[in-house]
Amino acid sequence: MAVPIYIGYEFKVNPLQPATEILIAELGYAGFESFVENNEGLTAYIQKEDWNAFILDGINILKSSEFAITYSFNEIEQTNWNAEWENNFKPIVVDDLVTVRAPFHDKPDTKYDLIIEPKMSFGTGHHETTHMMIQHILKNDFKGKSVLDMGCGTGVLAILAEKVGANSLDAIDIDNWCYINSLENVERNKCKYISVYEGDVSLLKDQKYDVTIANINRNILLNDIPTYAKHLTKNGLLFLSGFYEKDIPLIEAKCEMNMLKLVEKIKRGDWVSLKFIN
Numbered sequence: 001m002a003v004p005i006y007i008g009y010e011f012k013v014n015p016l017q018p019a020t021e022i023l024i025a026e027l028g029y030a031g032f033e034s035f036v037e038n039n040e041g042l043t044a045y046i047q048k049e050d051w052n053a054f055i056l057d058g059i060n061i062l063k064s065s066e067f068a069i070t071y072s073f074n075e076i077e078q079t080n081w082n083a084e085w086e087n088n089f090k091p092i093v094v095d096d097l098v099t100v101r102a103p104f105h106d107k108p109d110t111k112y113d114l115i116i117e118p119k120m121s122f123g124t125g126h127h128e129t130t131h132m133m134i135q136h137i138l139k140n141d142f143k144g145k146s147v148l149d150m151g152c153g154t155g156v157l158a159i160l161a162e163k164v165g166a167n168s169l170d171a172i173d174i175d176n177w178c179y180i181n182s183l184e185n186v187e188r189n190k191c192k193y194i195s196v197y198e199g200d201v202s203l204l205k206d207q208k209y210d211v212t213i214a215n216i217n218r219n220i221l222l223n224d225i226p227t228y229a230k231h232l233t234k235n236g237l238l239f240l241s242g243f244y245e246k247d248i249p250l251i252e253a254k255c256e257m258n259m260l261k262l263v264e265k266i267k268r269g270d271w272v273s274l275k276f277i278n
């Protein structure tokens with residue numbers, strides 16, 4: 001596989017700047033795939049193909065008052081990205097039950113051990129939106145269930161869903177890098193029941209799922225909720241993440257229009273994650 005060329009976008013952010021986490025999330029949704037934070041500030045990376053779209057439209061993110069920061073960018077060729085991960089990626093433990101770690105970390109003593117080499121994909125469990133989805137998965141019965149993981153990133157949620165008992169899983173991501181990375185992580189975790197696809201909801205034909213999990217962003221979720229609903233079994237569960245508390249009324253209204261009832265809300269920082277039943 002060709003080594004991708006990345007454009008590095010370098011920000012001079014005050015390390016104590018409270019909006020940094022939100023900024024990382026917003027940049028993630030604008031196409032940036034990886035982030036390094038240190039005392040100098042934040043550096044975000046985006047693939048060359050996504051750069052033009054960001055410059056045309058997404059750059060407005062940086063002009064909003066919330067992110068009143070100075071920034072600069074330059075084009076770089078990325079050659080040793082794994083070394084960056086080795087410096088920056090620490091294991092994360094959720095509810096004392098799950099550890100998400102890189103292959104080079106020691107084996108943990110939690111019940112579930114997920115080995116994720118994220119490379120350029122989102123989904124290490126460090127982000128609140130993933131963390132809450134992991135909590136949902138731990139709290140619900142996945143034994144013998146069919147599962148759709150839409151926007152699978154590294155595949156972390158599908159991999160956990162299989163480990164807690166799901167035995168038929170489709171993991172889909174629109175991004176080629178995530179597709180390849182999910183395939184690698186599925187194999188790394190010796191998962192047997194996960195099929196990975198590159199694409200979006202248009203891939204879904206006649207199949208129905210007992211559980212759908214989607215950690216994407218508000219606008220894509222609003223657009224895709226009717227399709228998720230159509231492909232849920234009776235009493236099937238839908239878990240959504242990737243938006244803020246202020247977005248709940250919109251998301252809930254869209255779900256209600258599709259006969260999905262809100263049954264649980266988890267909040268973490270500024271983010272929320274919702275559970276619906278069909």
Ligand SMILES: C[S@@+](CC[C@H](N)C(=O)[O-])C[C@H]1O[C@@H](n2cnc3c(N)ncnc32)[C@H](O)[C@@H]1O
Pocket residue numbers: 121122123124125129130133150151152153154155156157172173174175178199200201215216220242
């Ligand atoms: C916030 S990440 C979530 C990754 C992982 N599931 C997690 O929870 O950590 C969102 C993922 O959705 C993917 N994505 C964005 N738009 C999508 C779409 N319309 N259909 C499918 N995947 C999409 C992105 O490429 C990205 O990998």
